[in-house]
Amino acid sequence: MEGSQESLAFRELDQRIQRWIWSQGWNELRDIQEAAIPLILAAETDVIIAAATARGKTEAAFLPILSALARRPDAGVRTLCVSPLKALINDQFRRLEGLCSDLGIPLYRWHGDVPASFKKKLLRHPEGVLVITPESLEALFVLHGSQVGSLFEGLAYAVIDELHAFIGTERGRQLQSQLHRLELVIARRVPRIGLSATLGDMNLAREFLRPGGSAAVRCVESSASRQEVRLQVRGYRRAAELKDQLGAAREAAEAPEGEIASHLFTTLRGTTNLVFANSRAIVEQYADRLRRLCKDLGVPNEFWPHHGNLSKGLREETEAALKDRSRPGTAICTTTLELGIDIGAIASIAQIGAPPSVSSTRQRLGRSGRGGGPAVLRAYIVERELQRDSPLGDALRVQLIQTIATIDLLLERWCEPPLPVALHLSTLVQQILSLIAQHGALRAAPAWRDLCERGPFSSLRREQFVGVLRSLSRHGLIQQDHSGELVLGAVGERLVNHYGFYAAFTSPDEYRIVADGRVLGSMPVQISLAVNGLLIFGGRRWRIVRIDPQQKTIDVQPAQGGRPPAFVPTEAPPVHDALRRRMFEIFRETAVPTYLTDRAMALLAEGRDNFARYRLAEVRWLAEGDAVLIFPWCGDRILDTLGLWMRALGRETVSYGIALCLARTTESEAGHLLETMAASEPPSGSELARAVANLRREKFHPYLDEDLLADDYATSRLDLAGARETVLRLLEPR
């Protein structure tokens, strides 16, 4: 306890908290705790606490918060903590339970699985600490709007857990709006405490936490020494498709998946690991292969699937296998295990396929190597065997080069910044309806002031806001009563009064998969499945025995064969500009990273040879058949913007990620096109967006007019300045 006694921060805490720290057997406070305690106790500024998972962020916030609450008892909810996951709320509840009860501070959790009786109790006696989801908070505004003031009149702190998970998303904008509305109701500013993973650009996190007031937000970042990282990137080749005697294509017997599965099996068996795959179908495929390898060897299964379409029960089975220290267990998973759910120590991380981004790779790696040990990452990259007519993307070994570029940027501690400029009109619609429900009615002028002028939707122009109100009125969501106030229209009433209203995001219709009365999970309704069809789901093999379109259920029984269902893919993650630029540099360099296996080295050499053969260090576009490939080495947002710009000039384009393909064009025509673009101002983003086929991507988009949707698309998906700069760069002499 010597460290604690010497610490100034420790002495500032309430004595009962000091005793609790003693009782935990802690020798000293962590650096972020030392730094955060005085800032939070002073309660004069907003604070961001940034550190990797399991570095004591929750305590850094709650030791001083509970200290302050214990000293100044007051009526109403004193601390609001908003968290993105029900599972995280339950984790946090368990961690704070003992401390809160020692201090006599009531602790409430509120989400969809919490019984209504607990919620009623809080509404009757608002007090203490409330941990809640954004959706449940929205329900509070809609269903108990007149009570919000009295519930939160004594609010001392607003905590946002996993701040990084909210930044740049619809849900994040919803949360900003909710915190702002709360401060409006109680007519006072409440200190905000954001708990975040370490981010590339802390200024964006500051601006997110306190829009318009980021300069005063204090940041506490962990200075804990950089963790050692052990890396291996393994290369695999997929043989070209063979034709059998009937001419049907079939995969070569030695598919790389089998090889990867055996390597995972021998390397990971006996320890606890996370294997990240890039899609749910791939998770299912490997979970099934690895389970069978265990079975073939006659040993207990050690491999468990985890993804968003598996039922809560199956996911909890996997989480329990990870937490169980008495036996090894490895999860094959998607992003579901990226966020900070408590799963204990993890020996290593595997990544199948190129990682989706630098930031998610950092999150994944942060899961491994607790307790001072090195973090271990193995990446498994498959490239196709080349043939004479192989596409250039295969010849360049893009998957492998992208993986190397990702690791480069990761080691430089760079990561993708979120995009803060989007209008988020869908969420604005939700918040307008919610405000009307909260107050019963609303005038247009204060709505503009509270949501846009001084609120979180500050990038809207006044005429855009008026356009939104007109759209909503035309679609029956709102109407003006005789005194000029906005009230809900018939359609608006129906939307707001359905429980589906509270989430800012959409979700697809799904069938439930049921085996012997137990729900295994769900799948989208678009899939074409037939009775007696075979299926891999939850890492096991099934036969479909019944499909009920009315009940939306699929009944299955255990079977011998099967394949993973085709989950409806969403949009791919955009590759960031910095990553593509780094890929270009890697192609031009000759250095070979030491973490590559021999086969990965050979693939890298092939990629570089082909890059040199096509002279891509000098040439910016080249003919392929009757098309031209343009290589701007820029991120996907700029590439998509360039594609739309060329389409506006009457050209047909397809984005290959690594290149932009101009159909039916010669090299000199491509040059002329770029010169034309360089000589003129680009059209506006909204003009370009009008050519996009489906602009209605988000929940409340169906109630907005086309021109607003085009504005929304342009601000969230396009980069005009970047596109113009890229055109000029493509024409620079080299």
Next chain:
DNA sequence: GACCTGCTGCGGATTG
């Protein structure tokens, strides 16, 4: 050419 997240009130049956 990917992934993920969330949700109320009420009616009716069952149990102590």
